[in-house]
Amino acid sequence: MKGSKPLGLLFLTIFIAMLGLSVLFPVLAPLSKELGITTAQTTWLSTVYSLAQFLSAPWWGHLSETRGRRPILILGLVGFAISFGLFGYMAHLGMEGTLTGSALLIALLLARIAGGLLSSATLPTAQAYIADITPPEKRAGAMGLIGAAFGLGIIFGPAIGGVLSQGGNLLVPIFFSSGLALVTATAAFFLLPESIHLRPQVEKQPVKVSFLKGEIPVLLVISMLTTLASVGMEQTVSFYIQDNLNLSGKEAVRTIATSLFIFGMVAVAVQGGLIRQLSKKVAQSTLIWMGLAIMGAGMLLMPIMHTFWGITFALCVIGFGSAFIGPSISTALSLQVASNQQGSIAGVNSSATALGRMLGPIIAGYLYQYVSHGSPYLFSGILLMVLLVVALLSLKPQKSTVTA
Numbered sequence: 001m002k003g004s005k006p007l008g009l010l011f012l013t014i015f016i017a018m019l020g021l022s023v024l025f026p027v028l029a030p031l032s033k034e035l036g037i038t039t040a041q042t043t044w045l046s047t048v049y050s051l052a053q054f055l056s057a058p059w060w061g062h063l064s065e066t067r068g069r070r071p072i073l074i075l076g077l078v079g080f081a082i083s084f085g086l087f088g089y090m091a092h093l094g095m096e097g098t099l100t101g102s103a104l105l106i107a108l109l110l111a112r113i114a115g116g117l118l119s120s121a122t123l124p125t126a127q128a129y130i131a132d133i134t135p136p137e138k139r140a141g142a143m144g145l146i147g148a149a150f151g152l153g154i155i156f157g158p159a160i161g162g163v164l165s166q167g168g169n170l171l172v173p174i175f176f177s178s179g180l181a182l183v184t185a186t187a188a189f190f191l192l193p194e195s196i197h198l199r200p201q202v203e204k205q206p207v208k209v210s211f212l213k214g215e216i217p218v219l220l221v222i223s224m225l226t227t228l229a230s231v232g233m234e235q236t237v238s239f240y241i242q243d244n245l246n247l248s249g250k251e252a253v254r255t256i257a258t259s260l261f262i263f264g265m266v267a268v269a270v271q272g273g274l275i276r277q278l279s280k281k282v283a284q285s286t287l288i289w290m291g292l293a294i295m296g297a298g299m300l301l302m303p304i305m306h307t308f309w310g311i312t313f314a315l316c317v318i319g320f321g322s323a324f325i326g327p328s329i330s331t332a333l334s335l336q337v338a339s340n341q342q343g344s345i346a347g348v349n350s351s352a353t354a355l356g357r358m359l360g361p362i363i364a365g366y367l368y369q370y371v372s373h374g375s376p377y378l379f380s381g382i383l384l385m386v387l388l389v390v391a392l393l394s395l396k397p398q399k400s401t402v403t404a
Contacts, residue, residue: 007145023173040365043362053117070194074188076122086115087174090111136335162253225356225383226291267320270319294324364376
């Protein structure tokens with residue numbers, strides 16, 4: 001296949017980028033406590049990042065149609081590196097006492113806003129790149145493979161973050177992420193070709209997507225709300241593990257990293273293997289139904305789990321279900337638009353997921369702090385079951401077709 005080599009390079013690029021992001025997962029809760037930042041304030045660090053992505057992702061996706069996928073993808077990786085380096089430096093000033101209180105929080109928020117504006121170029125461009133180099137009948141498998149790259153990053157990232165922080169410096173993983181993103185951008189610059197020239201038919205002028213057409217509105221709503229539920233869990237699970245097991249410091253980082261490592265293993269097994277096989281025989285809508293049901297069940301299990309293995313089991317159920325949803329939605333959306341609309345639809349989907357990432361931490365953080373520790377997961381479980389009913393009523397039980 002003409003695009004098989006770029007797909008492999010893109011897999012590696014996304015894996016390393018996700019690795020750089022996920023090394024922070026086991027560090028965030030202990031770091032926020034060391035800096036004197038509350039749980040609710042910590043969620044705002046993710047919220048403003050996602051708000052910036054929500055505003056800029058559609059523009060980046062559309063720009064990649066005319067300027068090319070490769071330069072936009074590289075720019076996103078460089079922006080990721082700069083923002084993480086800046087965030088780490090601001091946190092360093094906070095640990096030294098140079099920045100404290102509101103000044104520290106504002107500095108960290110500004111670093112995250114800058115990162116969201118620039119790094120939001122990466123995901124929609126990568127998804128559009130995949131659509132460029134894969135025919136419709138193989139697109140679901142390619143999206144699943146890229147989903148596996150995300151999963152592998154989740155597997156190894158927390159483990160590496162836990163190891164890097166064992167020396168007692170919680171900032172090491174942050175600067176590691178920044179450096180790794182720069183290495184990834186350099187590799188993409190030298191090894192990744194321009195994808196637009198690889199797709200079978202090139203339309204010179206990108207066409208605006210009608211987001212009210214067919215199943216697109218329902219798919220975007222599901223994408224946004226499932227992301228809201230998933231990110232709400234990710235933002236609070238470190239605190240949930242710490243509080244339930246009465247852990248602190250290095251022990252907390254190690255335990256959180258282990259739980260997330262197992263969670264990531266399940267997601268990779270599904271995205272890299274199971275979903276690629278099922279997508280050959282099962283409609284994307286069916287995979288979405290299955291994912292919503294399983295992920296919702298896992299969320300409803302979380303509030304009743306108070307041991308390490310109980311919490312980890314619930315996370316595995318969540319990971320199993322969520323692994324079906326993301327690649328299936330990306331594929332379904334991609335198959336409903338023409339080749340010169342792939343960047344635009346990927347950008348809007350990234351904007352929808354960014355909205356979920358923006359609202360999820362706020363809702364989960366305040367529920368966790370002011371209602372109960374299990375309430376974010378109960379809320380997400382109910383939400384996912386409602387979405388399942390909506391999907392059953394709205395999505396047709398057959399594969400989408402490409403718009404001419």
